[in-house]
Amino acid sequence: MISFVPDLPPRPPRPALPVVTALRLDSPLRGGLLVLGNFDGFHLGHRALLATARKIAGAIPLGVMSCEPHPRQFFGNQQGFRLAGRQSKLRLLEGLDVDYLYQPQFDAEFAALTPDAFAREILSQALGVSTVMAGEDFRFGKGRAGDLPLLTRLGQHYGFRVQPFADQQFAGTRVSSTGVRAAIRAGDLGHAARLLGAPWSVDLIRDDSGGFALDPLLCQPPAGRYILRRPGTDITVTLDGQGSVAPVPGPVPDPGLRCGLWQISGMDDQRASPVCGANISVPVLAPAASWRGQPLPLACENTPPF
Numbered sequence: 001m002i003s004f005v006p007d008l009p010p011r012p013p014r015p016a017l018p019v020v021t022a023l024r025l026d027s028p029l030r031g032g033l034l035v036l037g038n039f040d041g042f043h044l045g046h047r048a049l050l051a052t053a054r055k056i057a058g059a060i061p062l063g064v065m066s067c068e069p070h071p072r073q074f075f076g077n078q079q080g081f082r083l084a085g086r087q088s089k090l091r092l093l094e095g096l097d098v099d100y101l102y103q104p105q106f107d108a109e110f111a112a113l114t115p116d117a118f119a120r121e122i123l124s125q126a127l128g129v130s131t132v133m134a135g136e137d138f139r140f141g142k143g144r145a146g147d148l149p150l151l152t153r154l155g156q157h158y159g160f161r162v163q164p165f166a167d168q169q170f171a172g173t174r175v176s177s178t179g180v181r182a183a184i185r186a187g188d189l190g191h192a193a194r195l196l197g198a199p200w201s202v203d204l205i206r207d208d209s210g211g212f213a214l215d216p217l218l219c220q221p222p223a224g225r226y227i228l229r230r231p232g233t234d235i236t237v238t239l240d241g242q243g244s245v246a247p248v249p250g251p252v253p254d255p256g257l258r259c260g261l262w263q264i265s266g267m268d269d270q271r272a273s274p275v276c277g278a279n280i281s282v283p284v285l286a287p288a289a290s291w292r293g294q295p296l297p298l299a300c301e302n303t304p305p306f
């Protein structure tokens, strides 16, 4: 069992996270460790990967790769797919100890990069990484032709190390963004929160009728009553299953629904994890068996909710 970061004193406020598509040759961010994938929602598997990557990176820069749009959106799932829009992705990432976000435009040109071209043009030339890290299932390159064994051979050729990361499970199932999406679509926001390590964060926007709606990019929970929460404010709302959000009139005048980032849990989700900030410290365990059937030893550092 690797327990990662010990209880550290609260960090001084960090500058805004650099979001890059390449790094200049003189950038201090070159020579770092880059974790590869899409990282939609930053669930517990992602967080365990990032915690291990931070420990392995030590003093060298740690970068996270996450394309926009998500490759599955590019290939077809435009609406109602994501767990986190651009804004909440950045907010979640700023709560984790990384040094930059590599956010390439996922378009036809990028999708057509062969595994060799991705390793040469992006990892070696554009970013100058010393190490890349990914889970065992990671696929990349045109037609998803690349896997970790191929990336390892390409790294030997282009001068970077490949660090695989073992599958992390929760109650016998591999934690995945797909699993979180399924829990949300089933209305089980308590289970979604347990897989995410915090209540699901949603972007609330104005809709065409001047009312409120969940960002249409996001997964849509079924119609029903939910609690929206941000520091100091809880609002009960009804969702219509198509994204519209309507405050439930109640004895307490509605303190005013606003656009922006909210955490959301279902009305009957007593199991939802306590509201806590983005800094969830998850001890990194040996793969799979250690988490089988065990409630996750989650500890929320003393960061305020969003």
Ligand SMILES: Cc1cc2nc3c(=O)[nH]c(=O)nc-3n(C[C@H](O)[C@H](O)[C@H](O)COP(=O)(O)O)c2cc1C
Pocket (backbone or CB within 6 Å): 037, 038, 071, 072, 075, 110, 111, 112, 113, 114, 118, 138, 139, 140, 141, 142, 143, 144
């Ligand atoms: C350079 C590059 C090219 C890619 N080209 C494709 C592609 O042609 N088709 C595809 O489905 N995914 C493509 N992807 C996306 C990844 O394969 C995909 O994000 C990864 O497998 C995770 O997707 P999954 O969650 O569906 O497994 C590409 C990724 C990279 C980095």
Ligand SMILES: Nc1ncnc2c1ncn2[C@@H]1O[C@H](COP(=O)(O)OP(=O)(O)OP(=O)(O)O)[C@@H](O)[C@H]1O
Pocket (backbone or CB within 6 Å): 035, 036, 037, 038, 039, 040, 045, 046, 049, 133, 134, 135, 136, 137, 138, 165, 166, 167, 168, 169, 174, 175, 176, 177, 178, 179
């Ligand atoms: N449960 C997990 N255990 C270990 N690594 C994981 C786990 N889930 C994702 N990863 C790794 O984290 C990175 C980002 O993964 P990705 O964005 O593809 O997540 P995902 O949860 O598999 O998404 P999706 O369910 O949409 O396919 C990849 O390197 C992936 O291999």
